[in-house]
Amino acid sequence: MSAPTLEIRNLTKTFPIRTAFGGKAGAVTAVDDVSLRVAAGAVYGLAGESGSGKSTIARMVMGLTRPDSGDILIDGQSIIGVKSHAHRGRVQMVFQNPGASLNPRRTVGQSIRVALDAHGKPAARVGDLLDMVQLPRHFADRYPHELSGGQKQRVAIARALAVEPRLLVLDEPTSALDVSVQAKVIELLEDLGRDLGLTYLFISHDLSLMRNFTAEVGVLYRGRIVETGPTARVFADPQHDYTRLLLASVPVISDEEAALRPDIPLINGELPTAEELLALRQAERKSE
Numbered sequence: 264m265s266a267p268t269l270e271i272r273n274l275t276k277t278f279p280i281r282t283a284f285g286g287k288a289g290a291v292t293a294v295d296d297v298s299l300r301v302a303a304g305a306v307y308g309l310a311g312e313s314g315s316g317k318s319t320i321a322r323m324v325m326g327l328t329r330p331d332s333g334d335i336l337i338d339g340q341s342i343i344g345v346k347s348h349a350h351r352g353r354v355q356m357v358f359q360n361p362g363a364s365l366n367p368r369r370t371v372g373q374s375i376r377v378a379l380d381a382h383g384k385p386a387a388r389v390g391d392l393l394d395m396v397q398l399p400r401h402f403a404d405r406y407p408h409e410l411s412g413g414q415k416q417r418v419a420i421a422r423a424l425a426v427e428p429r430l431l432v433l434d435e436p437t438s439a440l441d442v443s444v445q446a447k448v449i450e451l452l453e454d455l456g457r458d459l460g461l462t463y464l465f466i467s468h469d470l471s472l473m474r475n476f477t478a479e480v481g482v483l484y485r486g487r488i489v490e491t492g493p494t495a496r497v498f499a500d501p502q503h504d505y506t507r508l509l510l511a512s513v514p515v516i517s518d519e520e521a522a523l524r525p526d527i528p529l530i531n532g533e534l535p536t537a538e539e540l541l542a543l544r545q546a547e548r549k550s551e
């Protein structure tokens with residue numbers, strides 16, 4: 264069997280907490296002993312609320328942040344200590360905010376050409392790349408401010424594809440978009456993944472986006488993967504309270520799913536935060 268396209272082994276990253284005067288006031292463990300494998304051509308979903316460590320994992324996979332310990336392998340080769348640009352050709356990232364990731368003073372064509380140049384690919388591919396993300400070729404002459412959020416994200420995807428990567432790290436790629444636009448961008452990613460044989464690490468706080476798109480999910484809570492497995496199994500039979508909490512905010516699509524819906528106690532009519540829920544469960548266990 265060939266090596267998985269992405270393998271993460273016991274990855275840990277802490278950040279110092281600084282006081283207002285720049286002194287050290289302790290450390291926050293952003294990523295805590297995370298391991299996962301993504302087979303070639305597969306889509307792995309990493310879910311978890313804000314602050315759970317998703318972007319820190321993404322940055323380490325991109326070689327932008329160095330882990331404290333653990334290893335990251337791409338096609339079976341460790342990338343730790345390898346100069347970041349050396350593996351950029353194999354891994355590309357799409358960020359949450361397409362507005363901020365595109366240079367406002369460059370046309371769409373210029374932005375894509377910069378990526379092509381950096382990797383020695385012919386500039387003539389700009390038109391092909393726009394075709395691939397289903398934008399008209401004349402969009403090459405437009406500036407980011409002339410595009411909608413969904414169009415900007417398509418340009419960011421085209422730019423990422425310019426270097427013909429094997430693995431795309433998608434860090435909340437649709438979170439800034441309207442729901443209807445979200446669905447279209449996910450559809451595009453699915454088509455591209457199938458046509459180009461791409462492998463995806465798809466990161467989102469929203470589990471509902473993972474239902475059809477991902478084959479496997481990992482649920483991150485405070486830097487740790489608390490549950491992982493085939494997406495269908497995790498949706499049908501979540502094992503961890505925190506997964507149930509995340510699923511409680513996913514719209515149900517059938518009566519069967521409604522019956523499986525976990526029983527989450529409301530606090531003042533609202534879903535509890537993960538912290539409140541875990542405290543509640545602990546209190547329940549003590550009183551048993």
Ligand SMILES: Nc1ncnc2c1ncn2[C@@H]1O[C@H](COP(=O)(O)OP(=O)(O)O)[C@@H](O)[C@H]1O
Nearest residue numbers: 278279291293312313314315316317318319320
């Ligand atoms: N550069 C940094 N310096 C200090 N703390 C950081 C830094 N980056 C992330 N963190 C902290 O690490 C934790 C995880 O952050 P992040 O990976 O951005 O989570 P997510 O993407 O899931 O919202 C948070 O507590 C965050 O404040």
Ligand SMILES: [Mg+2]
Nearest residue numbers: 314317318319
């Ligand atoms: Mg993030």
